[in-house]
Amino acid sequence: MSEKNSTSFEERLGRIKADKQSAQPETPPEPMRKNRKGGLSAQTLIIPMVAVTVVIGSLVYAAHWITSTDLPLRKMVWDAFVNMLPAATSTTRYDGLIQSGPSELEMGYVGWEYPVTHVALKEHRDLKVATIVAPKVPDDSAPKMVSFDANTACTLRAPQADQVVHNVRLMEPSRYTELHLFSKEELAKAVLDRAVGLRRGKANYRNAAIAKGRMGVVDIYVTDTSAPVYLVLGVLDKDVLWNIHLAPDARLGHVALIGNKSAFSAPAGNYTYEALRIHDFLDEDAIYDNEQPQPCMVAPWREPQTWWTTAERLDHPIDAKHYQHIWDTNVQGYAAFDAWYRTQTGTAANVNAVEAIKAAHALVGPLPQSPIATSRNSARVMHLSASAYMATSEAQIVAIHEDLLLAAAGGDVSALTPPPMDRSSLEIEQ
Amino acid sequence: MIRSLTNTVGWTLRFAFGAVTALTLLFTLWVGYSAYVPDQPAMAGGHDTAAEQITPVSVRRWWSTKNDLIEQFNTTHLTWRRALNLRTNVPYDALFEEGESQPDPAFADLYATVRAPRVLMSFCEELLLGVARRCQLVDYEGKLGEDGQVDLQGRFHFVPDTAPGTLPELEGGEIQSFRIHLTRVDRIPNNRDMRLRFMARAEQLCETLRARVQNCVISHLYFSPDVRSGSEAQLLEAQVVLAAYTDLSEADQQEVLSSLREQTKSLSP
Numbered sequence: 001m002s003e004k005n006s007t008s009f010e011e012r013l014g015r016i017k018a019d020k021q022s023a024q025p026e027t028p029p030e031p032m033r034k035n036r037k038g039g040l041s042a043q044t045l046i047i048p049m050v051a052v053t054v055v056i057g058s059l060v061y062a063a064h065w066i067t068s069t070d071l072p073l074r075k076m077v078w079d080a081f082v083n084m085l086p087a088a089t090s091t092t093r094y095d096g097l098i099q100s101g102p103s104e105l106e107m108g109y110v111g112w113e114y115p116v117t118h119v120a121l122k123e124h125r126d127l128k129v130a131t132i133v134a135p136k137v138p139d140d141s142a143p144k145m146v147s148f149d150a151n152t153a154c155t156l157r158a159p160q161a162d163q164v165v166h167n168v169r170l171m172e173p174s175r176y177t178e179l180h181l182f183s184k185e186e187l188a189k190a191v192l193d194r195a196v197g198l199r200r201g202k203a204n205y206r207n208a209a210i211a212k213g214r215m216g217v218v219d220i221y222v223t224d225t226s227a228p229v230y231l232v233l234g235v236l237d238k239d240v241l242w243n244i245h246l247a248p249d250a251r252l253g254h255v256a257l258i259g260n261k262s263a264f265s266a267p268a269g270n271y272t273y274e275a276l277r278i279h280d281f282l283d284e285d286a287i288y289d290n291e292q293p294q295p296c297m298v299a300p301w302r303e304p305q306t307w308w309t310t311a312e313r314l315d316h317p318i319d320a321k322h323y324q325h326i327w328d329t330n331v332q333g334y335a336a337f338d339a340w341y342r343t344q345t346g347t348a349a350n351v352n353a354v355e356a357i358k359a360a361h362a363l364v365g366p367l368p369q370s371p372i373a374t375s376r377n378s379a380r381v382m383h384l385s386a387s388a389y390m391a392t393s394e395a396q397i398v399a400i401h402e403d404l405l406l407a408a409a410g411g412d413v414s415a416l417t418p419p420p421m422d423r424s425s426l427e428i429e430q
Numbered sequence: 431m432i433r434s435l436t437n438t439v440g441w442t443l444r445f446a447f448g449a450v451t452a453l454t455l456l457f458t459l460w461v462g463y464s465a466y467v468p469d470q471p472a473m474a475g476g477h478d479t480a481a482e483q484i485t486p487v488s489v490r491r492w493w494s495t496k497n498d499l500i501e502q503f504n505t506t507h508l509t510w511r512r513a514l515n516l517r518t519n520v521p522y523d524a525l526f527e528e529g530e531s532q533p534d535p536a537f538a539d540l541y542a543t544v545r546a547p548r549v550l551m552s553f554c555e556e557l558l559l560g561v562a563r564r565c566q567l568v569d570y571e572g573k574l575g576e577d578g579q580v581d582l583q584g585r586f587h588f589v590p591d592t593a594p595g596t597l598p599e600l601e602g603g604e605i606q607s608f609r610i611h612l613t614r615v616d617r618i619p620n621n622r623d624m625r626l627r628f629m630a631r632a633e634q635l636c637e638t639l640r641a642r643v644q645n646c647v648i649s650h651l652y653f654s655p656d657v658r659s660g661s662e663a664q665l666l667e668a669q670v671v672l673a674a675y676t677d678l679s680e681a682d683q684q685e686v687l688s689s690l691r692e693q694t695k696s697l698s699p
Contacts, residue, residue: 050447053454184536192540199569408537408544410527418547420508420566423558423591 109310113358120359129361134371141378150275150385154296156344159230163253166364167353169234169300173216174360181261181387182213191404198416216240224365228253234300235259245374258300265382267375275385290332297340301333302355503594508587517654519579542572542580550584560629562588595645602677612668620666632670649673
């Protein structure tokens with residue numbers, strides 16, 4: 001081996017050693033990261049857990065707020081719920097906070113639902129009230145008020161030979177007023193419920209317990225001038241104030257109200273009137289149980305029609321039984337009502353009948369030749385079936401309740417919740 | 431830097447969410463606990479409650495029965511487990527002041543109920559003279575009958591005056607009840623004197639039971655007009671329910687009950 005070769009080898013060896021010493025230590029490869037997308041971790045769960053907790057907590061607090069808030073505040077919530085629909089024009093002076101029904105003519109399961117802008121009539125046309133009623137003149141006068149007792153027997157005065165019978169039958173009104181009528185019995189029940197609530201530490205009325213008797217309002221336009229009209233006005237559910245308006249030469253012979261707390265107003269005149277309260281003769285079950293004849297079926301069922309939605313769905317592939325039940329109930333109910341009606345009036349219940357689920361106006365007779373002008377309130381009389389209490393606001397209703405509670409408690413409501421007695425504080429006459 | 435800031439914000443939010451969750455859970459636990467704790471002030475000078483000191487043999491059993499034991503045997507708080515149920519009749523006129531006119535008949539039941547405490551609070555006094563150191567009228571109702579009499583019903587919660595005794599450690603321990611008719615004889619006059627005597631009788635029976643099983647409280651008292659004797663509203667029917675923490679078998683319970691009933695017969699009215 002030559003010197004050159006051995007030197008070169010040593011040099012190479014030295015370089016190799018030097019290279020090794022100066023070489024950077026190898027970095028171990030990075031471990032594979034765990035794929036987090038497919039798995040659950042604490043971080044993933046936190047947000048849904050918090051969201052669920054917040055939602056449940058909110059529901060609990062909302063329930064607590066609704067049950068414990070003061071009456072006026074709860075009224076705002078209730079009114080917001082009830083008053084979802086815009087108030088519409090009314091031809092009566094009892095506008096106030098009138099709540100309205102549907103805004104378009106709608107066919108329901110068992111008949112038409114007329115909005116407050118439309119008129120219910122026998123032919124079920126799309127007729128707006130503005131076409132048959134003249135614009136109302138501002139009127140600050142008030143009608144005369146007359147109270148009368150409802151019939152104690154399930155009978156109606158028979159129509160006279162020279163009278164023509166007309167019927168208007170609704171399930172409920174499309175509009176409501178702030179007029180409330182309620183009886184002593186309803187008031188007593190509500191105040192007793194309030195007393196029980198106070199005894200159990202509840203500060204407020206249960207909304208369903210307070211006596212209200214809120215009146216709906218329906219305008220009736222009588223245009224039949226052939227004879228004095230024997231007018232039968234029936235409503236199955238709710239309480240209604242019927243405002244009767246007469247076209248020129250139209251005459252009112254008799255007004256028969258069938259409902260609950262009924263009232264009507266009409267131009268002053270020589271006509272008779274009476275009222276039947278459904279629940280004086282039928283309980284809630286009896287109204288709907290008509291498989292057997294009932295002698296006092298005064299509930300004003302409407303005549304089923306083949307163009308009802310229910311009739312069209314009797315062969316529904318899934319809900320046929322459901323619709324058949326609705327249909328049969330109405331057929332039996334109307335048959336029972338018609339049977340009773342014929343014994344009272346001598347005519348069928350569907351004679352000159354205007355029927356609807358809901359309405360705010362109804363036309364009794366032919367279309368008027370010209371718009372009907374409504375009479376001034378001072379020329380009208382409002383007849384109220386005897387209700388001991390009348391109120392026009394929630395505040396008045398509450399005041400009536402509280403006054404009775406205070407009187408019953410002898411002037412001291414705190415006596416309802418006597419505090420505990422201890423032997424040490426007791427003065428005993430030995 | 432931005433990455434660092436984002437990281438910080440992210441962790442801060444995570445921490446905040448976790449804190450909110452934890453606080454909400456703690457709050458709901460506190461609400462639940464508060465719902466149990468009585469909202470009435472404890473009586474001053476009350477006895478130490480044996481029920482609160484009981485040491486369970488079984489933790490699970492202790493957890494399930496602790497609240498019941500406190501409600502049944504404590505001597506400081508009113509609870510539904512110590513109650514007098516009373517029924518009586520008074521003339522409708524008795525609810526009104528002299529010269530006060532009566533309301534419309536539609537409001538008769540309302541007035542009868544709202545004014546019931548005027549009559550019923552006297553029975554609270556009787557309880558305090560008898561077996562209680564604290565009493566409260568918690569529920570009542572009045573109804574006017576066709577005979578002009580008002581049927582009044584009242585429910586009182588009370589704190590017994592007598593210490594309950596000792597609640598032993600029992601594997602199969604439970605609260606057992608013993609109902610005894612106090613008026614085994616008919617035609618007992620319904621007046622304060624007789625009711626106090628029957629309360630004393632109930633206390634004697636409880637003493638007997640306490641001697642047998644180491645503890646007893648009067649759980650429920652029932653006073654009502656005796657309808658067995660016809661329409662005489664001035665006759666009394668009385669019952670008592672005694673409660674004890676024990677592990678008696680069914681047979682032993684019947685034996686104890688029979689023994690207490692025998693004792694009732696021998697006690698003078």
